[in-house]
Amino acid sequence: MRFSVVDYLNARPLIWGLLEDPPPGVPVSRDVPSVCADKLASGEADVGLIPSIEYQRIPGLRVVGGLGIAAASEVRSVLLVSNVSRERIRTVALDPASRTSAVLTRLLLKRRYGLEPQYREGPGDADASLVIGDPALKARLNGHVVLDLAAEWRAFSGHAFVFAFWAVRPGVSQARAEQVVRASYDAGQRNFPRLVAREAAGSGLSEAVVEDYLRHSLHYELDAGDLAGLDLFYRLAAEDGWIERARPLELTLPG
Template sequence: MACQPRCSFLTVTTHRHVACNGLGGTHEAIHIPCIRIKRRPDVRMTHRGDRKADTRPFFLATFPARRTVLPMSTSKLRIGSVPYLNARVLIHGLDGQPESTLELHPPSILARKLAAGELDAALVSSIEYLRHPEYRAVPGLSISGLHEMWSIRLFHRVPVERIRTVALDRASETTNALLRILLKERWRLEPEYRAGEAGGRSGERGAAGDEDAFLLIGDRALAFDDPAWQALDLTRVWRELTGRPFVFALWQVRPGIDIGSLGARLRRCRDEGLRQAESIAACEAVRYGRPYEWTLRYLRDIVCYDFGAEERAGLRGFQSYLLAHGLLDRKRDDLD
């Protein structure tokens, strides 16, 4: 009795192109009978130079093996920014650009995501730049205060020299460190510092707990208005102490990212944001319930968006105080 060859089926997916208003084709699967036969283990050279047995089906074995190289997909640049009013000018027009995505988070979350590689660039607190020598700062851009910064304030219900307890704002380590430095250097105070609840207790009217003072940054500092609490502008105290601006945040880029092209894009956003400051102020004044003139002055006159020689000198001064107060482990040399 003749021996019958054993058969199996090889499923091959083919493309059947159907012209349908210019749309793509459909897919169909066909089954090809494949006869398993005994043959000598032919040996061929692969593209890597290895010697391997050719185990492909017999109807493909006569064709040389070939590596298929798929085109690499171009990933978008992941950019993060603070969601505060003081960043509106810097990120104007950045959202929706095809080359990147934009995320908005408080400074502490941005710092964590940048360190974890979840963001490629972020508008991050200046203390992160001093802590991470691998980060590069986009030239010419920052969020700085020259003489005052309405959105960085310590609210206190006793005279400053009598402050014994302070609730910090967990959203920003830069501002917390700045407050510690100023209270020690200016008033010789070392109060008990407590962790504030970001977005919660210390930011709500009349709900600051039993602390003598609490720190607020960003939009909550702009919105808080209670006659029972006096406000201390930290930028003003820093200016009196050092004679320099204070740099609160920088555009920081992790290694491997082309800072040249990104920096050019971000500077164009800043320049266009300044040109559109009046329209931005008109929209934000409604959202914040503030007068248009107040909002425009904050955007155009109070917040500084540059990072030049004066701002760099202010950042060097901050680094020196951090080192002296044990709040920074090592010096970043490229600030000199």
């Protein structure tokens, strides 16, 4: 059973056990979110921590129950950073590593603010840029207009936003995958102080910032409210043509 995991700070509590003490015969590759999805789609990986939008684009995936990366309000690591006032945004540079955040940016600018700027992938000269992951946490934002996409989604929809979750390919044991990912997450919770210290040392962020981000900006145990927000996101994405149709989530939450 081959795993592809997101190599970002926000995923560390989920992947700690897989990285520190992987089960025998479970190779783990560290990737950006878009590559996780591509490996799952191509069959290079059996289980992946995928951008939530990719569940709708890869046929036959099943969700590994109950665990993902979600934010109830400000997430701090998924930002639209603009050099101009919001209403003057005409061009947006998207980060190709995060397909969910790219769709969320388009939906929010259109539906919350009535804006339909030109979009392109990758860095370059643009009025606003999508900044994700660890670079967003370290960004110096003085003098910029900043939209925190999870906070914007909350204000727009009333729901938390689910950025990623575990999924398995057809023919892969869902029960075994759930056992592995749950054990990995449980290991992260047991070793949380060690996790925080290591990530702070490696990232240049303080331990206080890392702990606050992982404990308060994010949550990993998905609930019915998270899934309701995800269903709405899928429906709007389908209406705007970013996915063909909104396939219902096949997921039973623990308990």
